[in-house]
Amino acid sequence: MDTSYILNEFAEERELYFNAVAPPIMQTSNFVFNTVDEMRNAFKDEFSTYLYSRGLNPTVDMLRKKLAALDEAEDCLVFNSGAAAIFAAVLANVKCGDHIVSVRDPYSWAQKTFNVILARFNITTTYVDGRDITNFEKAIQPNTSVIYLESPNSWDYALQDLEAVALLAKKHKIVTVCDNSYCTPLYQKPIVFGIDLVLQSATKYIGGHSDTVAGVLTGSSAMITNIFNSEYLNIGSGIQPFNAWLLLRGLRTLTARMDRISATAFKVVEYLKSNAKVAKVIYPFHESFDQFELAKKQMTGAGGLLTFVLNAASLQQVELFCNSLQHILMAVSWGGYESLIIPKAAGLAPETFNINIPEHRMIRLYVGLEEATYITDDLQQAFDRI
Secondary structure: OOHHHHHHHOOOOOHOOOOOOOOOOOOOEEEOOOOHHHHHHHHHHHHOOOEEEOOOOHHHHHHHHHHHHHHHOOOEEEOOOHHHHHHHHHHOOOOOOEEEEEEOOOHHHHHHHHHHHHHHOOOOOEOOOOHHHHHHHHHOOOOOOEEEOOOOOHHHHOOHHHHHHHHHHHHHOEEEEEEOOOOHHHHOOOOHHHHOOOEEEEEOOOOOOOOOOOEEEEOOOHHHHHHHHHHHHHHHOOOOOOHHHHHHHHHHHHHHHHHHHHHHHHHHHHHHHHHOOOOEOOOOOOOOOOHHHHHOOOOOOOOEEEEEEEOOOOOHHHHHHHOOOOOEEEEOOOOOOOEEEHHHHOOOOHOOOOOOOOHHHHEEEEEOOOOHHHHHHHHHHHHOOO
């Protein structure tokens, strides 16, 4: 299905809402039935009709269908955060006493799900370096039920060979879950490589305006239906109609924003690589990246998220650099219109900072929609301060 068609027309029935170009926000909590039999059928199968907006809602449905099509998946659920999508995808596929294999250093709330919540039910997790398929092979146990991937991850952008992991998991009847927030469906489609469930934080590129929080989960109709009837409805973590409408609005400009951001990011990467105050630049679509060939195989682009290691002599210099930025904002997340940074040191107690550990000098930079020179000029004046 053509991407432009999905973003601009697919799943929209304008004749049902006065031929309006923009879809309506169906801001309703529940829906009316004309007969008892209609209501009875809705109770039997809430995933087939509109009963209560905790489940299905017309505005949300339009978004679901578009996002499933973008991922080349059979179906989709949209949550009120990426963390909720992670929680539902994993919880739906484990039981007491099971084992999970996860890439090391996954998103913090994924790791808390594994280490804090699931651990209460005697569900254990083994973390592996996902760059080598043999690490997954060695970690699998007889009770392994889920392999959790994040490719690329959000700091050093380590990749997993999605096709190889999917084949291995199917051999052992293990469900694979992949966080695709870095790439979006425009730049990577894990389902095409055999992954079972794919999630992303729609807060980021899908929304694109830093004004809503959401998560997406796609997969087979059977798996998505099972999650809807259990984790989705029970936890009540579905997205609200207005937020779904904001994401529909974001989808209209997704390709234009991604193209612009990616082109600018590459210019910023080249600038950073030529700067003496930068020890290393990490960006999956640059030929200097360790897994560049795998990135080209699995991805068609890399967006605006990159990391560089600052040539700093102290924690104070790292902080001075970050505090000196005048236009690039210091904040979490990425994918909006604004350029952002996060220093790794912000997550460290000052007494644990070690200047000899490159990771402690990492700065994660998200390149937004500004002109490249606007971003590099701001970086340069901050470099000049140290």
